[in-house]
Amino acid sequence: MVVMTKKLKTFEVVFSDPSKAYYSSGDKVAGRVVVEVAEVTRVSALRFLGIGCARVEYPKGKQRCHEEMDYLRYEDTLRLDEQPTDKDGSVTLRPGNKYEYMFGFELPQPGQMVTSYKGKFGSVEYYVKALLERPSQPALEVKKNFDVVEPLDVNTPDLMSPAAGTKEKKVTCMFIPDGQVSLNAKIDRKGFCEGEDICIDAKFENTCSRIVVPKAAIVAKHTYQANGRTKVFQQKLSSVRGNHIISGMCDAWQGKSIRVPKIKPSILGCNIIRVEYALMIYVHIPGSDKLVMELPLVIGTVPYNGLSSRTNSMTSQDGSTSSNSWVSLRMPSAPPSYCDIARDCRLDTPLTPLLDDYDGGDSPLFMNVPQFEFPPPPAYSEVNQQFNGNMMAVSPPC
Secondary structure: OEOOOOOEEEEEEEEOOOOOOOEOOOOEEEEEEEEEEOOOEEEOEEEEEEEEEEEEEEEEOOEEEEEEEEEEEEEEEOOOOOOOEOOOOOEEEOOOOOEEEEEEEEOOOOOOOOOOEEOOOEEEEEEEEEEEEEOOEEEEEEEEEOOEOOOOEOOOHHHHOOEEEEEEEEEEEOOEEEEEEEEEEEEOOOEEOOOOEEEEEEEEEEOOOOOEEEEEEEEEEEEEEEOOEEEEEEEEEEEEEOOOEOOOEEEEEEEEEEEOOOOOOOEOOOOOEEEEEEEEEEEEOOOOOOEEEEEEEEEOOEOOOOOOHHHHHHHHHOOOOOOOOOOOOOOOOOOOOHHHHOOOOOOOOOOOOOOOOOHHHOOOOOOOOOOOOOOOOOOOOOOOEEEEOOEEEEOOOO
């Protein structure tokens, strides 16, 4: 940001490394404040501030909820050693000269800051501000933001541990039981970074009379707290879908992947703003609420190094029963025969067309018995039969 007035040609903050994308705990933020005047200007002081704060603000009826928390507060008075001062300590700036005031400070140590963030009802902002104070005149100010990203390593034991769950839902039709839908899912670890693939192992069972559709999505949950009130905003970031599952059938995902999009890392250490992520695995059931299960995710900044893959594989082999011991659904021991399924659907055409991720029209409410097309009768020709004693003559077809 550059401030220009009738008296000032230039008033801006320039960082020493303009190409630096972000800073982290313990880094040094350095640069200079550049001032050029259009006419003789007396300056009593040039104050410099480094500020970082989390802020939450949103309306609640007629009341406006507001809360702030500081993470950085640095203040200094910048001086130019070669510039002579007047008796009152002020400095006279003259046109044609460029004045540069150097600044530098260190960010707090790890654990004392949170990552920069801008959301619907709050933000975590870091910036430097210079105040040019003039005698008997209002001060002029310039401000420049910088981003902070706190390191979050996904290779910690807690984030390398798997997450799994099981859920089922009973379905009714006009208050009459109509079977149930079950799902069982697992991911190998909880910690991921941007661009990594989350591999999902899941099994689904459908014993209701409807066609259901399994899906998975990465969702973000933003929590804001102000004045003792809490506001939550949820957002679906990316999703994948599976095949339609007809009545009485099961389906399985073996390593079905969903990629982590470009998103900010999790924010877990701020008291008024939290950014959490989850892998939501759900089944769309026409005419009923979804069957939903969430597995926790932590989005970090230090990616997976692959060193724990051997440990995880050994753990899975040493399980109590087998590698699929976490699956409790009733899977058929052998595939059904054609006689069992031919009356339910045609094998040469799909049940319903694949749609975008829109729950409203994924599949019909109930399964419809398909109308089979009978083959046309064979071609024939008229035959004239003539009896001549014991002999029969056949005339050729027309």
